[in-house]
Amino acid sequence: MTHSAVRPTPASPTPPGGHLLEVRDLHVEFRTGEGVAKVINGVSYHLDAGETLAVLGESGSGKSVTAQAIMGILDTPPAHVRSGQILYQGRDLLKQSEEQRRQVRGKEIAMIFQDALSALNPVFPVGWQIGETLRQREGMSRADARARSVELMDLVGIPAAAKRLGDYPHQFSGGMRQRVMIAMALALNPKVLIADEPTTALDVTVQAQIMDLLTGLRRELDMAMILITHDLGVVAGVADRIAVMYAGRIVEHADVRSLYRAPAHPYTKGLLESIPRLDMRGQALSTIKGLPPNLMRIPSGCPFHPRCPYVQQVCVDVVPHDLVLGDGRTSACHFAQEVHDDSAR
Amino acid sequence: MTAPASPAKVRGETILAVDNLVKHFPISTGVLFQRRVGAVKAVDGVSFELRRGETLGVVGESGCGKSTLARMLMRLETPTSGRATLEGRDLFRASGSELRRLRRNMQMVMQDPYTSLNPRMTVGDIIGEPFDIHPDAAPKGSKSKRVQELLDVVGLNPEHINRYPHQFSGGQRQRIGIARALALRPEIIVCDEPVSALDVSIQAQVINLLEQLQDEFGLSYIFIAHDLSVVRHICDRVAVMYLGKIVEIGTEDEIYERATHPYTQALLSAVPVPDPDARTDRTIIRLTGDVPSPADPPSGCRFRTRCWKAQEVCAREEPHAVPRAADPHPSACHFAELRPTTH
Numbered sequence: 001m002t003h004s005a006v007r008p009t010p011a012s013p014t015p016p017g018g019h020l021l022e023v024r025d026l027h028v029e030f031r032t033g034e035g036v037a038k039v040i041n042g043v044s045y046h047l048d049a050g051e052t053l054a055v056l057g058e059s060g061s062g063k064s065v066t067a068q069a070i071m072g073i074l075d076t077p078p079a080h081v082r083s084g085q086i087l088y089q090g091r092d093l094l095k096q097s098e099e100q101r102r103q104v105r106g107k108e109i110a111m112i113f114q115d116a117l118s119a120l121n122p123v124f125p126v127g128w129q130i131g132e133t134l135r136q137r138e139g140m141s142r143a144d145a146r147a148r149s150v151e152l153m154d155l156v157g158i159p160a161a162a163k164r165l166g167d168y169p170h171q172f173s174g175g176m177r178q179r180v181m182i183a184m185a186l187a188l189n190p191k192v193l194i195a196d197e198p199t200t201a202l203d204v205t206v207q208a209q210i211m212d213l214l215t216g217l218r219r220e221l222d223m224a225m226i227l228i229t230h231d232l233g234v235v236a237g238v239a240d241r242i243a244v245m246y247a248g249r250i251v252e253h254a255d256v257r258s259l260y261r262a263p264a265h266p267y268t269k270g271l272l273e274s275i276p277r278l279d280m281r282g283q284a285l286s287t288i289k290g291l292p293p294n295l296m297r298i299p300s301g302c303p304f305h306p307r308c309p310y311v312q313q314v315c316v317d318v319v320p321h322d323l324v325l326g327d328g329r330t331s332a333c334h335f336a337q338e339v340h341d342d343s344a345r
Numbered sequence: 346m347t348a349p350a351s352p353a354k355v356r357g358e359t360i361l362a363v364d365n366l367v368k369h370f371p372i373s374t375g376v377l378f379q380r381r382v383g384a385v386k387a388v389d390g391v392s393f394e395l396r397r398g399e400t401l402g403v404v405g406e407s408g409c410g411k412s413t414l415a416r417m418l419m420r421l422e423t424p425t426s427g428r429a430t431l432e433g434r435d436l437f438r439a440s441g442s443e444l445r446r447l448r449r450n451m452q453m454v455m456q457d458p459y460t461s462l463n464p465r466m467t468v469g470d471i472i473g474e475p476f477d478i479h480p481d482a483a484p485k486g487s488k489s490k491r492v493q494e495l496l497d498v499v500g501l502n503p504e505h506i507n508r509y510p511h512q513f514s515g516g517q518r519q520r521i522g523i524a525r526a527l528a529l530r531p532e533i534i535v536c537d538e539p540v541s542a543l544d545v546s547i548q549a550q551v552i553n554l555l556e557q558l559q560d561e562f563g564l565s566y567i568f569i570a571h572d573l574s575v576v577r578h579i580c581d582r583v584a585v586m587y588l589g590k591i592v593e594i595g596t597e598d599e600i601y602e603r604a605t606h607p608y609t610q611a612l613l614s615a616v617p618v619p620d621p622d623a624r625t626d627r628t629i630i631r632l633t634g635d636v637p638s639p640a641d642p643p644s645g646c647r648f649r650t651r652c653w654k655a656q657e658v659c660a661r662e663e664p665h666a667v668p669r670a671a672d673p674h675p676s677a678c679h680f681a682e683l684r685p686t687t688h
Contacts, residue, residue: 058544058545058546058547059515059544173635173636174407175635176635203406203407203571204406204571204573204612204615204616204617205406205611205612205615205632206406206635207615207617208615208617208629208631208632209631209632209633211617212631230544230545231617232545232619233574233616233617233618233619234617235619236617236618236619236620236621236623237617237618237621256621257621257622260619260620260621260622270546271545271546272619274545274546274548274549275545275549275574275619276549276552276574276575276577276578276579277574277618277619284553284556285549285552285553285578286549287546287549287550287553288546288549291514291516291517291547292514292544292546
């Protein structure tokens with residue numbers, strides 16, 4: 001890579017024993033006119049170099065807000081980080097100045113978004129947008145930035161990259177726009193790539209292409225990836241570990257295989273049972289009753305208790321802590337062992 | 346509410362027949378003197394039959410014309426050519442009171458529960474509006490009672506009749522849309538991506554509701570979706586569309602287990618399976634490139650530009666959806682064959 005000489009190499013990438021990226025007990029709330037919505041309520045997860053962590057959850061579970069807090073792009077106000085730490089290579093990002101965070105953003109941790117059409121600027125050519133990062137952050141000349149943009153567009157599989165440099169986002173198909181955004185995110189060689197629902201807006205055949213591209217690039221460029229999604233199928237295909245979120249908490253955390261084989265939280269179990277599967281035939285789908293909670297009025301005790309088939313009095317009274325189930329698996333359920341044994345059966 | 350039971354209505358008979366339906370949207374240039382320079386061939390010769398009591402799935406990627414097809418059947422778009430008959434009556438020639446009668450028999454559930462409900466109308470007004478247009482559908486003064494019955498049928502609290510759409514969640518709003526479609530007791534409901542905007546746990550609730558209503562009222566569904574797992578779950582027969590044409594049509598089993606068209610095979614293999622162990626033992630067909638523009642579709646077979654089986658004959662000769670030697674369901678491919686090992 002032509003510009004890697006420009007970049008000073010960091011002394012030590014990861015302090016011994018530490019994780020590349022670690023979120024510790026993060027609390028985020030949104031203060032609005034109608035009240036305080038507790039969007040993140042004590043989220044902790046970590047990411048090591050070279051691995052893929054999937055953060056799974058439905059809308060409103062807080063999966064994107066956690067990512068935005070890591071990137072430092074939360075709209076503040078209304079968002080407010082109440083407490084917690086976000087450690088990148090051992091340094092707490094939340095304690096850093098805006099300028100220090102700007103140095104991390106893009107260069108160390110980059111992010112791609114769900115909707116490429118609204119994430120890209122419609123009035124500038126894509127080549128200019130990819131090159132902007134390089135000109136601003138690497139101090140590249142226009143010609144160098146242009147050449148590097150073509151390289152990046154080649155890397156993400158945009159055909160005839162040199163010719164398409166001057167095209168505008170609306171001239172690209174959905175899949176190609178997603179590739180443009182991936183090229184922008186890769187411009188500064190980040191070590192962590194956060195992909196927020198990267199394929200939700202795409203058709204299945206294009207989704208398969210983009211997921212292939214992301215896993216290939218992750219391996220090739222030796223990045224770590226946080227994949228935020230609601231699609232259990234996509235997760236099964238690419239992730240190493242998975243963290244399931246519900247009402248701003250991580251309810252289950254496990255390696256992918258053991259989680260799919262035997263979920264240990266009733267919410268995960270319900271989710272897995274409620275998807276119609278192509279390779280399995282069945283009649284009525286089992287459902288999770290009720291609705292996700294209003295984040296301004298999160299139920300007492302376990303937030304999942306009003307929808308849970310395992311509910312007991314203790315679930316209403318006591319917030320469950322993470323129960324460790326071996327192999328580093330955790331489940332925030334009073335009856336984690338029972339749920340696990342039921343699903344293993 | 347009771348099911349519209351009538352001895353003349355036999356389950357399995359053809360209720361809707363669509364013959365060679367075409368919709369071309371003109372592309373014009375010039376401001377003052379508009380000149381037609383081409384056409385987007387959104388739907389380009391689609392034929393199928395819908396039988397009473399069945400669910401026909403229509404799948405395909407964005408831009409394949411599945412929503413245009415739905416809008417034409419609802420007479421929201423005027424077809425360029427083609428015919429459709431609903432219980433023997435010509436759907437596109439009907440006008441005036443006959444059209445009103447036909448429309449009563451065919452309703453639609455939209456994809457987006459946020460934009461398809463008027464935010465300034467109460468739920469009671471939204472679901473009751475069909476009764477204002479068709480006053481004979483509900484006896485005078487019984488409107489609000491009927492609306493409450495409908496709310497109950499779709500699993501909403503009948504007391505919420507005076508609430509506004511924003512007071513409901515996405516899944517609940519979709520139930521309101523379904524109640525509105527049910528109001529006039531249609532025999533056919535066209536569902537255009539009814540669960541795509543919903544979360545997984547809510548999606549399952551709405552799918553179960555649609556199935557339960559079908560049993561209860563003997564409905565026929567045209568179920569348009571891009572999620573192939575959902576379609577397999579709910580549909581009896583499936584039509585696969587590509588660039589304005591049906592490339593393959595058959596029973597759920599014929600399409601999912603014995604597909605003979607390369608596009609169907611590729612589409613099925615691209616669906617992510619929620620099982621990490623399937624990562625290694627599934628062979629996935631990777632299609633290259635994008636769907637060509639429907640304004641300028643390839644000659645011959647429209648799929649040939651992305652097809653790994655394409656030969657010279659594919660560019661020259663358009664394959665028709667006819668039964669093939671490999672399997673006796675219609676497939677529009679010169680080289681139709683079963684995939685050696687599925688999954």
